[in-house]
Amino acid sequence: MANPMPARAAEQSGTATSDAIVEVRDICKRYGDIEALRGINLEFERGKLTTLLGPSGCGKTTLLKIIAGLVPATSGQIRINGKVVTGPGPERAFVFQDFALMPWATVLRNVSFGLELKGVPQAERHRIAKHYISEVGLSGFEEKYPHELSGGMRQRVGIARAFSVNADVLLLDEPFSAVDEQNRRKFQEDLLQLVEKERKTFLFVTHSIEEAVYVSDRIVLLSPRPGRVSQIIEPNIDRSAAPDVIRRDKGYLDVVEEIWQGLRQYAE
Amino acid sequence: MANPMPARAAEQSGTATSDAIVEVRDICKRYGDIEALRGINLEFERGKLTTLLGPSGCGKTTLLKIIAGLVPATSGQIRINGKVVTGPGPERAFVFQDFALMPWATVLRNVSFGLELKGVPQAERHRIAKHYISEVGLSGFEEKYPHELSGGMRQRVGIARAFSVNADVLLLDEPFSAVDEQNRRKFQEDLLQLVEKERKTFLFVTHSIEEAVYVSDRIVLLSPRPGRVSQIIEPNIDRSAAPDVIRRDKGYLDVVEEIWQGLRQYAE
Amino acid sequence: DPMRVAFGDIATVESLHLLAALERAKEKGVDVQVTFLKSEDIAAQAVVSGQADIGIGGPYALLQKVKAPIRIFLQLSKLQFYPVVNTEFYKEWKDLNGQEIAVHSRGSGTEAIMQLMADKNGIAYSNISYVPGAEVRTGALLQGNVKATIVDSSGKRILEKEAPGKFAFLPLGEVAATDEALFANTDYLSKNTKDVEILVEAILTTWREVAADPKATIALREKYKLLPDATPEMVADIDPYFAEAAATLPLNGGGEDAAKDDFDFYTVSGALEGKAADLKVEDFWDLTALNAVLAKIGTK
Amino acid sequence: MHMAATPHKVSATGGAGSGSSTIVETLAEFARRRKSFWVVLSLAILFTAWEIAGRVPISFAFPTFLETFAALIEMTLDGTLLPAYAITFQPLLIGVAVSAVLGIGLGIAMGLSDKAEWLLAPVFIVLQAAPMAALVPLVTFVYGIGLVAKTLAVIMLALPVIVLNSYKAVRHVNPSLVDMCRSFQGTRLQQIFKIIIPDATPVLFAGLRLGIAAGFIGVMLAELLITPTGIGDLITYHRSIANYAHMYAAVASIIAVSTITLAVLQYVEVRFLRPEKRRK
Amino acid sequence: MKLFGFKVPMMTSLLFWALVWEVVGRMDVIFLIPPMSAIVSAGFELVATNSWQNASLVTLRSFVVGMALAIGVGVPLGIAMGRFKIVDNIFGLWVNMFVSAPLSALVPVLMILFGLGETTVVVTVFLFAVWIIVLDARAGVMQVPPSLIEMGRCYGASSITIFSKIILLSALPEILAGIRIGLIRGVKGVVIGQILVSIIGYGELFELYSRSFDMERFWALTIILFAAAMLLSAAVELFEKRIEYYAGAR
Ligand SMILES: Nc1ncnc2c1ncn2[C@@H]1O[C@H](COP(=O)(O)OP(=O)(O)OP(=O)(O)O)[C@@H](O)[C@H]1O
Ligand SMILES: Nc1ncnc2c1ncn2[C@@H]1O[C@H](COP(=O)(O)OP(=O)(O)OP(=O)(O)O)[C@@H](O)[C@H]1O
Ligand SMILES: [Mg+2]
Numbered sequence A, B: 001m002a003n004p005m006p007a008r009a010a011e012q013s014g015t016a017t018s019d020a021i022v023e024v025r026d027i028c029k030r031y032g033d034i035e036a037l038r039g040i041n042l043e044f045e046r047g048k049l050t051t052l053l054g055p056s057g058c059g060k061t062t063l064l065k066i067i068a069g070l071v072p073a074t075s076g077q078i079r080i081n082g083k084v085v086t087g088p089g090p091e092r093a094f095v096f097q098d099f100a101l102m103p104w105a106t107v108l109r110n111v112s113f114g115l116e117l118k119g120v121p122q123a124e125r126h127r128i129a130k131h132y133i134s135e136v137g138l139s140g141f142e143e144k145y146p147h148e149l150s151g152g153m154r155q156r157v158g159i160a161r162a163f164s165v166n167a168d169v170l171l172l173d174e175p176f177s178a179v180d181e182q183n184r185r186k187f188q189e190d191l192l193q194l195v196e197k198e199r200k201t202f203l204f205v206t207h208s209i210e211e212a213v214y215v216s217d218r219i220v221l222l223s224p225r226p227g228r229v230s231q232i233i234e235p236n237i238d239r240s241a242a243p244d245v246i247r248r249d250k251g252y253l254d255v256v257e258e259i260w261q262g263l264r265q266y267a268e
Numbered sequence C: 001d002p003m004r005v006a007f008g009d010i011a012t013v014e015s016l017h018l019l020a021a022l023e024r025a026k027e028k029g030v031d032v033q034v035t036f037l038k039s040e041d042i043a044a045q046a047v048v049s050g051q052a053d054i055g056i057g058g059p060y061a062l063l064q065k066v067k068a069p070i071r072i073f074l075q076l077s078k079l080q081f082y083p084v085v086n087t088e089f090y091k092e093w094k095d096l097n098g099q100e101i102a103v104h105s106r107g108s109g110t111e112a113i114m115q116l117m118a119d120k121n122g123i124a125y126s127n128i129s130y131v132p133g134a135e136v137r138t139g140a141l142l143q144g145n146v147k148a149t150i151v152d153s154s155g156k157r158i159l160e161k162e163a164p165g166k167f168a169f170l171p172l173g174e175v176a177a178t179d180e181a182l183f184a185n186t187d188y189l190s191k192n193t194k195d196v197e198i199l200v201e202a203i204l205t206t207w208r209e210v211a212a213d214p215k216a217t218i219a220l221r222e223k224y225k226l227l228p229d230a231t232p233e234m235v236a237d238i239d240p241y242f243a244e245a246a247a248t249l250p251l252n253g254g255g256e257d258a259a260k261d262d263f264d265f266y267t268v269s270g271a272l273e274g275k276a277a278d279l280k281v282e283d284f285w286d287l288t289a290l291n292a293v294l295a296k297i298g299t300k
Numbered sequence D: 001m002h003m004a005a006t007p008h009k010v011s012a013t014g015g016a017g018s019g020s021s022t023i024v025e026t027l028a029e030f031a032r033r034r035k036s037f038w039v040v041l042s043l044a045i046l047f048t049a050w051e052i053a054g055r056v057p058i059s060f061a062f063p064t065f066l067e068t069f070a071a072l073i074e075m076t077l078d079g080t081l082l083p084a085y086a087i088t089f090q091p092l093l094i095g096v097a098v099s100a101v102l103g104i105g106l107g108i109a110m111g112l113s114d115k116a117e118w119l120l121a122p123v124f125i126v127l128q129a130a131p132m133a134a135l136v137p138l139v140t141f142v143y144g145i146g147l148v149a150k151t152l153a154v155i156m157l158a159l160p161v162i163v164l165n166s167y168k169a170v171r172h173v174n175p176s177l178v179d180m181c182r183s184f185q186g187t188r189l190q191q192i193f194k195i196i197i198p199d200a201t202p203v204l205f206a207g208l209r210l211g212i213a214a215g216f217i218g219v220m221l222a223e224l225l226i227t228p229t230g231i232g233d234l235i236t237y238h239r240s241i242a243n244y245a246h247m248y249a250a251v252a253s254i255i256a257v258s259t260i261t262l263a264v265l266q267y268v269e270v271r272f273l274r275p276e277k278r279r280k
Numbered sequence E: 001m002k003l004f005g006f007k008v009p010m011m012t013s014l015l016f017w018a019l020v021w022e023v024v025g026r027m028d029v030i031f032l033i034p035p036m037s038a039i040v041s042a043g044f045e046l047v048a049t050n051s052w053q054n055a056s057l058v059t060l061r062s063f064v065v066g067m068a069l070a071i072g073v074g075v076p077l078g079i080a081m082g083r084f085k086i087v088d089n090i091f092g093l094w095v096n097m098f099v100s101a102p103l104s105a106l107v108p109v110l111m112i113l114f115g116l117g118e119t120t121v122v123v124t125v126f127l128f129a130v131w132i133i134v135l136d137a138r139a140g141v142m143q144v145p146p147s148l149i150e151m152g153r154c155y156g157a158s159s160i161t162i163f164s165k166i167i168l169l170s171a172l173p174e175i176l177a178g179i180r181i182g183l184i185r186g187v188k189g190v191v192i193g194q195i196l197v198s199i200i201g202y203g204e205l206f207e208l209y210s211r212s213f214d215m216e217r218f219w220a221l222t223i224i225l226f227a228a229a230m231l232l233s234a235a236v237e238l239f240e241k242r243i244e245y246y247a248g249a250r
């Protein structure tokens, strides 16, 4: 199957270099005999939220971890702010699907853990951590342990931790998949506010088309394994509108439908 | 908090007795000190798909299991076709959230298991099982074991098994929650076709508002614990339309929004 | 009924003559079944609990305490032990004052001997540790883990061979006490007189044969195919062992005299309570079978 | 190895009004609420059966429960039991301590390094599956009969268990926690000390507990096979002088002591190391 | 581990250790460690002797009978404990206690109850193996997914059908795992029984060889025994692997 890269996407990757904070160049990845990713070329613009969307097993997590420097690519380069990186760095922070909270540590220690590793003094890192804990709406839970929180609250701890190290790029792998539908909707709205407020670059992986369209500035569709970029879509939705207005916006619905038609063939 | 039963719901439960296949009368349920359900009164019409929707822990699963006869009610009655039942019966079949497939049995044996328990001869039950296996789109997978199937395929096996015993009422507890988003969409469309074709009564539990509105003839909203009927909504959507048309139908979107506004307060 | 014999040891070269005697008893129609057990205690326990008919060991302490009526009916061997010290540390008994020694087990003959000698020499040990198995103590001596202990004749030979001059054997006064004896429940003895007599006779005749000619054991081993898988080293050990042991074999089965000696020895050692003079032979020994056999084959 | 957790579940009971209840009902209620009821009941059944069997008697060498209990009291009061435990615990504690330090160290090394795993894991797998009892007497040849030999016997039994459990603990550390640490540029040392070891701690501790159980077996083997000291001496000595009640009392007490020790450790484990388990 | 790009199977390190042993043995450091080659050749001689064959027969017999009892009693008891609260309450204490109690201390007592010789060894094997089998069978039954049982009830299965067609099969992986660990413990039990009480079978040989400082044979016997324990558990493990998907699929 040839790599169908529509015109819109081609334009995109040609022009965005000016303000691309993350550049993905010819990334290929094999796990033994399994070819997970083939020739990925992408740019991610500063201050935007980009979503990776694609059928299960197409390599979304792999790509995100390669960008995070957690998984080495088989070939190709990742550049952050123009510099080639080969491992994790302070400009990037990862939010894990399973939260990756330390069960033996309080919320406060979990959130300040990134700073602890950097050697920030305790008073200072607690101050910063508390700020972000309140930012994600968990004030008062500082001394609780992860097992005392609900799934949604745990994920917020994970997000606060990523914020606390003040990275430019946040990488989120299906952050809401362990949260139930109704709370998820709430989260999406909260996330948009955070994006607005923190002005960071977000890379987001999800399975949900509505979620992708609702939160993203740009959506990268990946084809099934071996994952390649099959389409890049910019929803261009007016985010200043109220959530319910957005969800019945014609543009929004069109994009959802377009993506669904594209992915439908890959569903079982 | 008083039980807010809006006019529409009151009317409903007054009139539907004519063709109600399942009647729920004053059902209350306590688990020790926990009051899970309080005074539930409902009728489910023959040949319709009714969805139970409500915040997590409000007793949806409990109610469905009481109807199935798997969990005894603390007080109240369940009538099927007008007769009071106290245990499982051949008119009802349950589809489990975690599929409940026997890992040591092939797809064929799993699907025909209900018939096997009824003592149907092997040739006969295999014939029936194969019919439903093909109906859910799994032809060719008869000799596979559950661990060789994807989550979505496993759930189809569970549905085929429920169909194969030819029960009138199918009880589905979050059947798609273990299936990924995109396959879920596909499933919803397939389910509508099955409902159309099999003309059975479906009772459906879900967390997803869109899913509920998309597939249901009627939606029962439950309030948080102790679960009571808070609202009954009939989306009245034209199911003959194409899926994408339905999903951008104003009526559909209005109902989704209405339910979301109702449930939003219960999200964290 | 089979005669169940509990042997608190494994079959080695040193028990060849006993094994041969048991074979002879079998030939005479006694269905002897031997079980080899971890220790003498277990053998005694087996007799007490009725799971074995005849036990092998020196159970004086047990006889005095146990509720079951157990009696000794034949002496098999006398204590043949050699107190030994590592000459790097000690030379004579006096050097052991305030030192640590190792013996077989609590209340055993070895402890009795060491205790007796301590009393005689007016010394006291700082600590007595219990190391079951003469060969283990021998090994421990060679390894330097034990500096003063008491070993058996094969241990003595090993020590003399492996490290000549390194160890000194301390002088021992007259010690005449039972090391191993046969014992059984009185009930069993009275109900199975014939079998017991056959066994006693077989043992005494074998003992006398070996005493007359220590090399007879080699012939006996071949005749009865005993210890078929013994290694060459073990076989080589037979002759020297019996050459030395033959002289000390009790040829008349102990009896009253042995009992008296034992009372003296074991009261001193502490295994028996009370005064030696107060102890009655019939509380410990059943002489019926022995006397009957001796009447038949005469004393030596 | 398995050890079923037995949390003290007090199940709430609702519904049934507790107005006028008969003794039977009260008892049934108590049985439902309190695990200790069953403990007492099953102990009572065993002791009664023991007493009856002892009185029949099934053997002269089989004392009754009451005799045994009296012997236990006697040994406790006349001061033989405590010193015996003091002696038995010496090799046990030293052996377990050495095994813990060495075992957790080796286990962590094997968990962290493929080379160490390749080199050592098979050895310990074999040692754990092997009937070490056969080797205990050999120790005597090299290390004699003293504390060293017994400690070594304890180590021989406890070390493989602790090593293998520590190794598994490290291998089963949540990989996304390790990824998390890496993504914040944690150094390898930070990774080991801030993530891997804390995350493995509950399993390490469980391994330690199993190691202690094995250590008890080891010390008993040592005291029965090498030289009788401590409790092993009480068992062999009382057997040799036919004080069977005392011998049984010694056997029962060591089993009870080990069971209680392990139960306390398990309580500690659940109470302090597994907050998520405790809550349920 | 990988060496020069090749995957080296883990168990190969045992060969490396055998080599180290050989070298140490050749250096004649201590009489306890004769060269591996001498041990192996002693092993071949040993296997040909009558006493080894008899000992193996005796040992195997005690082991097989003891294990058969342990499985025959342990599995049903474990299942009963998993199914019935009252059985669980009554036996739970003892099972949890004995699974990690120093049973070696109990062995001297066993003889009084079970006589000399093989019976006691059989009982020792049984006691060493049975508790873990009970615990695992119990765990297996308790973690049968409730939805599977509800599914059976839904389709009108009787309790007996649910038990035989669902619970038993579903608990199979845990039951097998219990049996595997039980086998290993049983081997330990047979040796401890033979060494501590009745000196028969391998116990007798061990005692004999260690007394006569016949280290070649001693180690040969040890290696045979260790290998037997490993092979047994590997065999069950192989069988377990075949149904490993159980766990993943439910
Ligand atoms: N560590 C690994 N070893 C071998 N194969 C792997 C590994 N990780 C991922 N894969 C394979 O690579 C492919 C891509 O995996 P990845 O997890 O990136 O997919 P994904 O798009 O995140 O899937 P999902 O939507 O299910 O999360 C899959 O086919 C997977 O089987
Ligand atoms: N077996 C049980 N014992 C005690 N409490 C129970 C039991 N089953 C359910 N509950 C309680 O009853 C309430 C309703 O549970 P139920 O599972 O029916 O909710 P639900 O609506 O299905 O929730 P969810 O959306 O999370 O599936 C919950 O608060 C739950 O804690
Ligand atoms: Mg993924």
Ligand SMILES: [Mg+2]
Residues within 6 Å of the ligand: B060, B061, B062
């Ligand atoms: Mg539910």
